[in-house]
Amino acid sequence: MTGLRIEDLSVAYAGKAAVRGVSFTVAPGQTYGLVGESGCGKTTVGRALGGQVARGGAITSGRIVVDGVDVLGLPPAGLRRWRAAALAVVHQEASASLDPTMRVGTQLTQALRARGRDRREVPELLERVRLPDPRAIARRYPHQLSGGQQQRVVIAAALAARPRLLVLDEPTTGLDATVEREILELIGELRAELAAAVVLISHDLDLVGRLCDRVGVLYAGRLVEEGPAATVLREPAHPYPAALLAGTPRLGRTRRTHPLTPIPGHPPVPGEELAGCSFAPRCPRADALCHATAPAPSAVAVAVAVAVAGVPVPPVASGVAALHQVSCHHPGQARRPEPRPQPPQRQPAETEPTETEPAVPERGPLLEIRGLTRRYGRTVAVDGADLVIRRGEVVGLVGESGSGKTTLARAVAGLAGRGPGTITLHGRPLHPSVTRRDPGQRRAVQMVFQNPYASLNPSHTVRVILAKAARSLGGTRDPADLAREAGLDAYILDARPDRLSGGQRQRAAIARAFAGEPDLVVCDEPVSALDVSVQAGVLRLLDDRQRAGGTSYLFISHDLAVVGYLADRIAVMYQGRIVEQGPAGQVLHGPHHPYTALLVGSRRPGAPGRVSATGCPFAGTCPSRVGGLCDTSAPPARDLGQGHVVRCHLDPERLPRRAGNSTSP
Amino acid sequence: MRFLLRRLVAVPLTLLGVSVLVFVTTELVPGDVARTILGREASAESVARLRSQLGLDAPLPERYADWLGGFLTGRWGESYTLGVPVRDLVLDRLAASMLLAALAFALLVPVAVGLGLVAGVNHDRPLDRLVSVSGLALGATPEFVTGVVLLVVFAVRLRWFPSSAQAPDGSSLLVRLGHLALPALSLVLLCTGYVARHVRAGAVVAIESAYAGAAELRGLTRWQVVRRHVLRNSTIAATSALGVQLQFLLGGLVTVELLFNHPGIGALLLSSAVDKDLPTLQATAMVLGLLYMVIVLAADVAYRVLDPRIRLGAAS
Amino acid sequence: GAGGGAPLTGADSGAPQAGAGANAAASAPPRRGGTLRAGSPPPPTAVDPVTMYDGSAIAIVQLVADYLIWLDRDFTLKPRLAEKWESEDGGKRWVFTLRKGVTFSDGTPLDAEIVKASFDRLLDPKSKSAALSAFDTVLAKGGVGVRDAATVVFTLERAFSDFPYLVSAGNYNAVILKKDYAGDFTKKPIGTGPFLLESYDASSGATFTRNPKYWEPGKPYLDGVKITFYADDQADLLALQSGEIDAQILSRPQLVGPLKGLGDITVDQVQGTGLTAFTLRTDRPPFDRKEARQAVAYALDRPGVNATIYDGIGALGNDHLFAPLFPAAPDGIAQRAKDPAKVAELLGGQPLKFTLTYDPPSKDYALTVQNQLKQAGIQVELDQRTSADFYGGDQEKDTPWLFSTANLVGWAGRATPSQFIIPMVKGGGVWNGSKYANPALDAAADAYDAAQTPGERAAQAEIIAKALHEDIPVIVAVWSGTVRAYNGRKFTGIQAHPSSYVDFSSVSQVV
């Protein structure tokens, strides 16, 4: 028997079960996806596969067999030898799994030595993961590499292992869309080449759907559904994956067409034992049976999966049965509400627009940014940006990491110091520093920050936080109202932030931003730190608040699907400049800026070239670069109508478009 | 580099401030160095004569200016009380203290790092608790207690080591180190706990880190993981603690030098302060201050050199 | 040694008072050779015989240089560079005959001119000599004359029967140095003493070798002496116990007392004339009332002080300044002892409370006094100053040791009672911290100094002692005893000395 076989794996931390009776098999060359909300036990399973548990934890039962070797039965020395010979693990955060004080090359050398090979292979390895100038990279320390580069180094170390079992724990979380795509492509190639059993852990259903042959859905440490990726992620038989899918924004689906449905409640923590199905408290279909007895795994008819047409099913490795199992008393009843993007089948009750392009009444500009420039020392973070936000409009701001999104947002809020350029609100200039703005202006512009853990003062209760905000912003509502509007239970008012979950904190932060009835709320990646299901709830809240008050948003995210979901118009930022802005649909689908094309995945970066300071900043990597023009002169702003402006030398007709929804499963 | 430059500029400024402070405070201390030199039985006239001989009659600013000018040009004057050139005195004493401090430090680093690592690797186990608590307790016991116990046991009872830190003139390095062993040891006992605690904290973080876990999953033994990854990361974390400890070591020198009869700079500081021997006191304070700042700076630089994240921070 | 004795002090007669070591030395011929390693505190100032006042410096100088007369441990005078001395003119002129054949270590022969120069140096009012105060009113500049190469004549200001003590080791600055001595003793250490100063380091110590030209044949027995400085008493003590040194120059009875007989350590002890003067200011409340002073004196448990401070080796004091060791000490005055009833009576129900000022060396004494007085209902507040502070300030106006209400001053042993009485309790005395003024006492003090017969002396002494015992300007609870600890298995001939002086010329290794 080759490949990986897990039987009845259970892991407990301090006696509390975190993973319970998980079994699955992965054939060599096959990729198995493990999905689930945060805290469901994905990482725990992943670590257990290498025979490792975190401190305080223990594998309480089960067998892990890799190519016939019973891993857990090995003596310590044998386990080490097996790890050295057959295992490779790519951890979630590359920066954490590289020793910060050791050169990358040295670390790879050690990985090679462990396999009895030597350092001469280092450059070759780095080249395999497509890192430029491998020799220079090898001499660097981890912190001198970007996140994507670090991740590639970790993958290179995994490659050096030529493993039989490869575990990838959230290998792309926290990476830019473009970088993520490269990494995934790399993994895809390697999978075929290594012929190893691959376990891919992720909470990104999209990604798992694209990469995996089979998927296991973990909930509260149990595998609630398991089967071919295409089937499980399209026609889940269990209500949990169905709910996860319903809460995940996708490119091309907006809040007006496909409102997200968050899963209520939160997953049980280890030790929180339930008599019945652990999902029952959150399940819309749960009945007395579900609450009373835990369901046993049962097979689902294969036919369901095959029935989905028009979608390429990933090649299934030979020898693996397309077995589909689910642990549910009522399998299949909770189908995904809207399986097809167009036309929408069901509309939420509150809204009526049915078109793709939302009918935003043309209103006057609320905020105008002209030639805004902000520097940090010598770094130009924002470089002559122009942006208009109209009343009641959600403007999404996207761009790769470091493109200046946060700086722009902070400049609007009056937190980014001084610099050239003007910002006007209702036609009146806003002072660059918030403390110099008048109280009315301060009330008008509020902000929701990225990190929910830092944005609330940990020493005040939610009530105090909201009351202070209401008082100093001249708001009329009391904290209880604010909290209720933000979907927070009343008891949370008297809790300090450290007692709150990430989602609750972000809701409190949103409530605070709305305490003074703002005209504009700047949201800097408000959901990036949140789990899918929580993210859905927060997005929903933002949507509600926007509709209720007609507030404008400047909404920042690196996740295009999220931006596309919420935004009426989208601005694309690149190296401190706004290279494109326009109605959301047009920007995402094109014709759009070559850089936007790169972001939405319809293009690949071009060969790197040199650009002068006066040229288009994107010319360096632009696949459609016009030699002698793009790299020397600044691109003109081309208006494509409906306020869609693209800064590019290319003729509008030659601008790239997005070909269908190829990246969507 | 800019950081280093700024700090280096601050050094003479701080020293200048210290010298003014020393001058003014010493002036305020009651007592009279001339009386100290001549003893209480000397007549008032003799004392007055000596005062004017020593130039103590001049107004304070003038004396300060004189002293500063002399100090900067290398003329550090003569000790009022001992009548020997201050520069030789201070530098000799400094050299003696440095030898002791260096030995103590050389012992301290491996011992503390070793114990810290052992504790960190076994954290939350009995061994860890043993190391942590005993380190704490030793660090909490004044060095004049541990020192005396060491003396009684090893010098008086067992006679393994001499009781005095001073070796006879012209003895070999080994003999000299033998004389310094007990005082160094008492300093080490004083400081080990503190440094070991910092190393331990660093080691705990390192051993629980993802890179240590990853290394283990690559098939490395615990020992290999500790040697390759934990050691360096935990010592880096403890560098600033070592810097603090070096300062502490200097402070401990006063008592240890007294106890082990080691004519070092700590003892000199105390006696010159008590006797109001201003030239000696000033020079001692300046030299110690300089040393102190150099140590802090060195610890910072060491931290930067050891930790590539800071050293090369700007490069990325 | 042989030599002429002074008329009133009793000649040095026969064998010296033998300490433990001396006894051993007597039984076997002394062995030559060996280096004695001794420990002592570092001298606080540069070693200069003219200005020195601390025990370490004195010891160093005494190893290298010599006096006209040595003050022995029983307070007899022993001829050294002077072979004999006698008084003329009713004690106003003193004639000293120098020993023949004495040369300095650089070969210069000793003569009367050199002796005269040595004393002129000390008497020069411009010098910073510590001896100036000792010679005050007795010998002035120009009072030293030369009769011939071997005879020096001192012409005094007034008759002074104890004058030989003033030119003996008892006046420790009175060493005989070459004419050209200019204050750099440790750099050019030339003397007539038993040893030569080989090297000196203010921080670490000094080494000495035998002086081959020493005038006393066959001595010293030792090849050399090495003194190591220990800034800390405990370090000194531990060095002795660990065998790193063989002897202590300055031992503290409190510390070494308990070590007697432990291991190799021998402790020699001797009665002394040192005291901790508990001075009360008689010119201001509360001690302007004699009863208050007496109450304090009756509240003290003197044997208790002796046990606590001197490990019991001292002699009880009786509040007058005649130590039992002084030949003139009167014996007719009853020893004062603790008497709570008397205290109560003297206080008459009035509370007594005062502040006691002192410097660190008197700390234990102060604590004992405080506790004993507390038990008698007298409240003492302690005011400890640094030594620099305590002895600093203006000696005419405000120095704490002469101007505080009550204070403790440690006095090293003196050779004669006058050295205490004249400065301390005579009206207008330079160190009259009690501001005591009693014309009767003043007259008696002068008469005592001038007295030519023992009977006259005793009479005057009794007057003085009774006055002091009654008026109590200074409480003398205990007269110190001094000790010297050394390794008795290795060396013999080491003795304690009331003033902690060193004479290592007879020290030898144990055979």
Next chain:
Amino acid sequence: MTAIALPFTRRHRHRTALGIGAGIVLAWAVVAVLWPQLVPYEPDLQDPAARFLPPGGAHWLGTDQFGRDTFSRLLAGARPVLLVAPAATVLAVVAGTLVGLAAGTYGGLLDEIVMRVLDAVVVFPSIIATVLVVALAGRSVTVMVLVIAASFVPIVARSVRAATLVEREKSYVEAARLRGERSWGLTVREILPNVAPTVLVEATSRFGDAIFAAATLSFLGLGQPPGSPDWGASVSDNRLWLQLAPWTVLGPALAIASLVVGIALVADALRGRWEAS
């Protein structure tokens, strides 16, 4: 990432450490208050007939050079220790916190100047300062408190400043600025509560150091007034007889060590708590 719940063991350890540490400190605090009821002898009472008695019988921990009862002095010594150290700590922590907050809040030139001054204070040998103050004001508890506090202010100020700088970067501070809060008010109302853990941890560590520093001052003869049963003073007074009467030294030395360890345990546990939350 969601914060992972700390493993049970570590929390548990913090709790036991906190318990033991707090127990030790509390026990000594009780002794400091109640010693007059607890001592078998008056701590100052001298008995020349009972000097250097070994432990046992009438004197459980023996007697010292004055014939005073070591055990009584040990108990009585808790009070001066527990007066000086907390007072010095409170003083240093209050002053250091204010300085640190100000430097961290206003930054720029003020920060630079303050840090340089603190440097000079750190570099200025505290022995000189102590000799000075002792000479001017005599040996007293107040002097000790002031000297120790002054030498700790820079340490406290530095860590409070560092913590302030960290907190200042957090977005809740920006949220407060969006509300219109100004520098100092913002620092006091928003930042101060969050550097409180740092302040408290500083306080506990300084507390331990203060005990040690007080003992060292006494050793150098610059500390407690003479005769005080203070442990540091006892150790330094009696160390000369360590060989002969070890009980006079080891008792107070162990007492110091136990108190410092107790405080360190509390400090560690508190720090652990904050890191955990």
